[in-house]
Amino acid sequence: MSQPHLRHLALSQFRSHARARLLFDGRPVALWGPNGSGKTNLLEAVSFLSPGRGLRRAASEEVGRRAEGVGWKVAANVALGPTDHEVETQALPGEARTVRIDGKAASQLDLARLIPVLWLVPAMDRLWTEGAEGRRRFLDRATMSLFPDHGEASLAYEKAMRERNRLLKDGSRDAHWYAALESQMAQAGTQVARNREATIARLMAAQGQAETAFPAAALAITYPEDPLPPTEELYAQGLERVRWRDMAAGRSLLGPHRADLEAVWAAKGVAARDCSTGEQKALLVSLILANARAIEEDGTAPLLLLDEVAAHLDPGRRAALYDEVCGLGLQAFMTGTEPGLFAELGNRAQYWEAAEEGGVSHLTERSPA
């Protein structure tokens, strides 16, 4: 039986794509074409089949085609074993993004339960050297793909923290109100932290399982000040203890929102941030493949969006990546400016050529000559 995949994808007024309809057979998809031809835009459309702001972290109104201003829509048929699901997500001008699954209104978190979507984009080349926020987002996306309750726990945590921050800013001394919010933060925050810890354990185990050309990373979650108390009860007590310190800071300083993800190239003992650009990319590829393997242990498979990943890898690693993607049976969407970058894939992939004319992208299924 084939892995979960998109059977068809239709875009309407999505960035440079006025109207596009693509049919897929479950093989990886290699998308090639010149700069600005709409390749990343297509991957971004697929990333909107998961919760959040997609792989460019764009606001919904940004992704509607500029010339039209009529809103945008992405529709897909998702094959999950013997069952197909119709998924639609769209936003009308000035309105929030909506989701429908099999014709019924659904939440964005329902998308995550249907099919996980993982991605690597060029902006993530700086993941290990820039601020902790990007690394937390990367970790949370991995976590959500393995623990579907993670999205709800994160939302509950953020909501309680926002309310506590408001009390802190207002200088409130209402101990009962603080205690209620701190108990909610401790409950949801402990869940968030546990899910993340379990995720890095699974990613490390999944890296160790396969002999690949990609380096294994030792991962750890760290905190800038106090470590996170290990139980819900101790965490609630910790929040009470630091209440007046937090009031001076005007915000909560203790919790999973301060976490950072550290990675070390295990065999060399070198921190990811001190590795070369290509090595950092190889570490990310290693983690994303480990993530896919861990998802497969749960009996499903993610969609993988790899934007311009081939350009950074030497030919040996490129071939290894393709072998791994094909071995896992993943529907990976991969972009490159030239078809030659996919030579090692041969007929194991479906090929689409992207071209742009008058600001509108066109996609044609075409095997490289």
Ligand SMILES: Nc1ncnc2c1ncn2[C@@H]1O[C@H](COP(=O)(O)OP(=O)(O)OP(=O)(O)O)[C@@H](O)[C@H]1O
């Ligand atoms: N909202 C929008 N409406 C219309 N066109 C848009 C919109 N947003 C971006 N574009 C256009 O889409 C094009 C970029 O497409 P995309 O990023 O998919 O290119 P690409 O093929 O991935 O290129 P590269 O190889 O350079 O990464 C640009 O020409 C940009 O102006």
